[in-house]
Amino acid sequence: xxxxxxxxxxxxxxxxxxxxxxxxxxxxxxxxxxxxxxxxxxxxxxxxxxxxxxxxxxxxxxxxxxxxxxxxxxxxxxxxxxxxxxxxxxxxxxxxxxxxxxxxxxxxxxxxxxxxxxxxxxxxxxxxxxxxxxxxxxxxxxxxxxxxxxxxxxxxxxxxxxxxxxxxxxxxxxxx
Numbered sequence: 387x388x389x390x391x392x393x394x395x396x397x398x399x400x401x402x403x404x405x406x407x408x409x410x411x412x413x414x415x416x417x418x419x420x421x422x423x424x425x426x427x428x429x430x431x432x433x434x435x436x437x438x439x440x441x442x443x444x445x446x447x448x449x450x451x452x453x454x455x456x457x458x459x460x461x462x463x464x465x466x467x468x469x470x471x472x473x474x475x476x477x478x479x480x481x482x483x484x485x486x487x488x489x490x491x492x493x494x495x496x497x498x499x500x501x502x503x504x505x506x507x508x509x510x511x512x513x514x515x516x517x518x519x520x521x522x523x524x525x526x527x528x529x530x531x532x533x534x535x536x537x538x539x540x541x542x543x544x545x546x547x548x549x550x551x552x553x554x555x556x557x558x559x560x561x562x
């Protein structure tokens with residue numbers, strides 16, 4: 387494992403410019419990685435057996451949302467049925483629909499506290515394996531000068547230009 391500094395850039399030409407500057411500064415091309423991070427929740431579109439493809443306890447989250455939707459639907463249906471004399475049977479149907487929707491949202495939001503720390507945003511990432519604090523600061527300066535955001539420190543292995551053990555679901559350890 388080595389120290390890695392990575393930053394998110396918006397455009398491909400920024401990535402190419404960053405790689406060029408890093409190579410000119412003496413960093414080995416084999417120790418520089420660039421890749422695209424999918425939006426949160428879409429990390430399993432391209433399955434990789436070496437990377438965890440789900441959010442923590444995603445099956446529990448799904449079940450909780452379904453249970454909350456069912457509970458909300460029953461409560462909404464009961465409330466809607468009280469209004470049958472006023473709005474007719476459509477009140478019950480509307481109550482079930484609104485109750486299920488609100489219940490599923492509550493169930494889903496209740497699981498969001500399981501994600502600790504900042505969430506990695508999607509976009510182009512340039513990552514560099516560094517040996518010491520001087521090299522780390524040099525990479526941070528290059529990335530900042532090119533407009534990178536979410537600059538982070540990590541531990542991992544960049545081999546032949548590929549960050550082998552990158553996990554997009556790990557919260558980034560942002561540089562302040």
